[in-house]
Amino acid sequence: MNIKKGDNVRVISGKDKGAEGKVIAVFPDRQRVIVEGVNRVKKHTKVTDQGGRAGTTGGIVTTEAAIHVSNVMLLEDGTPVRVGYRRDTVTKSRPDGSTYTAERSVRISRKTGKEI
Incomplete structure (x- = not known):
């Protein structure tokens, strides 16, 4: 939704x-x-x-x-506004201190392209 x-x-x-x-x-x-x-x-x-x-x-x-x-x-x-979704690449850290990249889904406005 x-x-x-x-x-x-x-x-x-x-x-x-x-x-x-x-x-x-x-x-x-x-x-x-x-x-x-x-x-x-x-x-x-x-x-x-x-x-x-x-x-x-x-x-x-x-x-x-x-x-x-x-x-x-x-x-x-x-x-x-209508709602769209964009996948952003983010870096996350593990409890041992190492980092990895993952994707995060964010809601965006179809009219302006700004994150909601």
């Missing part, structure tokens, strides 16, 4: 089209993300009596629900 937790995204389709927010959670197996302030739903909660102050009161709670990752677009400096 191109979207990660903490990214700023814009909703590009659905009832909250145009809304922007920060990604709170990512579910790669279901290809869904939860965005702060987007797709708010009301949940009815029961009163749970666990004795003393530990019990929670019931009522209607408003929370964010997950939306499909294809309905959001990553923002870079406030503008939506």
Whole structure:
């Protein structure tokens, strides 16, 4: 998935089209993300009596629900961008002090080519 937790995204389709927010959670197996302030739903909660102050009161709670990752677009400096990947060669060191080269995958902006 191109979207990660903490990214700023814009909703590009659905009832909250145009809304922007920060990604709170990512579910790669279901290809869904939860965005702060987007797709708010009301949940009815029961009163749970666990004795003393530990019990929670019931009522209607408003929370964010997950939306499909294809309905959001990553923002870079406030503008939506497509995400690409680039392989960079880096040198790493072993615990014994020797070094070796390896490749690292980094996300880049397709528009500017800058690392995200």
